Amino acid sequence: MERAEPQEFEVAITSAISAPEAFGASFDAAPSAETLELGSGLEGDPALAFRRTLGMFATGVTVLTARVAEQVHGMTANAFMSVSLSPPLVLISIDRRAKMGALLHEGTRFGVSVLEARQTELSDRFAGRIADDIPEPAFEVVHETPLVEGALAHLVARVVRSYWGGDHSLFVGQVEFARYGEGRPLLFHGGRYERLVEDARVFSMLPEELLEPILALGEAREYVDGQSIMRAGERGAELLLVVAGLVRVERPGRSLTLGPGELIGEIEVLDPGGGRIADIFAVGSVRCLTVTRERLVAALEANPRAAIALIEVLAARFRETA
Ligand code: FAD
Numbered sequence: 649m650e651r652a653e654p655q656e657f658e659v660a661i662t663s664a665i666s667a668p669e670a671f672g673a674s675f676d677a678a679p680s681a682e683t684l685e686l687g688s689g690l691e692g693d694p695a696l697a698f699r700r701t702l703g704m705f706a707t708g709v710t711v712l713t714a715r716v717a718e719q720v721h722g723m724t725a726n727a728f729m730s731v732s733l734s735p736p737l738v739l740i741s742i743d744r745r746a747k748m749g750a751l752l753h754e755g756t757r758f759g760v761s762v763l764e765a766r767q768t769e770l771s772d773r774f775a776g777r778i779a780d781d782i783p784e785p786a787f788e789v790v791h792e793t794p795l796v797e798g799a800l801a802h803l804v805a806r807v808v809r810s811y812w813g814g815d816h817s818l819f820v821g822q823v824e825f826a827r828y829g830e831g832r833p834l835l836f837h838g839g840r841y842e843r844l845v846e847d848a849r850v851f852s853m854l855p856e857e858l859l860e861p862i863l864a865l866g867e868a869r870e871y872v873d874g875q876s877i878m879r880a881g882e883r884g885a886e887l888l889l890v891v892a893g894l895v896r897v898e899r900p901g902r903s904l905t906l907g908p909g910e911l912i913g914e915i916e917v918l919d920p921g922g923g924r925i926a927d928i929f930a931v932g933s934v935r936c937l938t939v940t941r942e943r944l945v946a947a948l949e950a951n952p953r954a955a956i957a958l959i960e961v962l963a964a965r966f967r968e969t970a
Pocket residue numbers: 709719720721722723724725726727728741742743744745746747748749771772773774775776777780784785836
């Protein structure tokens with residue numbers, strides 16, 4: 649996967665937090681215990697049902713880090729959320745039995761590394777789920793705070809408030825450093841890892857002997873630097889093969905550059921009603937082969953082997969998400 653230069657910025661602290669009353673109500677007092685009512689069909693252990701209910705909320709996965717003298721301590725956490733943009737605040741929730749909780753108090757810094765889709769092993773490592781004998785994780789130090797290398801995004805925050813959170817402790821951190829790169833996040837849902845299926849490859853998964861006759865029906869088209877090749881939302885009536893030059897694919901929260909041999913518009917050409925899913929521009933001069941939907945359909949009708957192979961690709965894609 650392509651990873652562009654990470655974007656980095658120091659966060660301007662616009663209004664420092666000083667007065668506790670700025671947070672409104674006091675969180676010191678524990679609310680009285682009330683019985684948890686379960687919806688119909690949810691029998692058995694209420695704690696488990698509650699946990700499973702919460703597990704329906706899909707999250708990303710982070711590794712929280714803190715420095716202890718010259719040592720680094722890390723733990724996996726998905727209870728991370730943004731709180732405020734100005735001042736920049738985030739919140740983490742830590743089990744009171746976790747070592748990490750004992751390391752944090754007002755004034756200490758912690759790092760947040762938002763894991764990338766392939767970093768499941770790191771997540772397991774920092775959750776104590778696998779043996780420590782896998783390769784040592786690598787850290788970089790920013791604002792005297794360790795951050796896990798290769799993560800999708802990094803933050804360094806200083807604890808400004810901590811709260812009672814039942815069997816967890818809540819820490820609000822004022823963010824001092826933030827940075828993100830490109831890639832896909834690791835997700836956690838229903839107690840297991842998930843990932844976004846954004847891979848737009850369909851035709852490019854076909855064996856060469858089936859793909860070539862389809863692309864042979866294409867017509868050459870040239871684009872100049874900055875010219876729009878596809879616009880998000882417009883009807884996807886063509887499949888394009890990049891023959892020469894580079895194209896920039898822009899999607900909300902994600903962008904990447906593709907070069908010769910890459911196909912674009914593979915999904916939309918099969919589902920033209922949904923519209924294009926990205927804006928695509930030429931970077932420098934670009935030459936493409938375009939195959940219209942009509943020609944594509946005709947090619948598939950003429951070659952049932954190619955049509956079946958395409959169905960197999962799509963079925964495998966369903967299996968990934970089932
Ligand atoms: P330990 O259990 O001692 O450490 C955690 C693991 O990290 C150990 O295996 C340790 O060897 C390893 N480790 C620590 N530092 C280093 C280092 N420098 N180099 C190499 N390895 C190191 N718990 C919460 O409280 N809040 C959450 O939001 C939360 N979310 C979670 C989300 C997921 C997806 C998972 C899998 C677990 C989550 N947990 C959460 C559970 C939490 O990660 C574990 O309970 C964890 O073991 C607590 O860590 P600890 O601070 O007690 O330290």
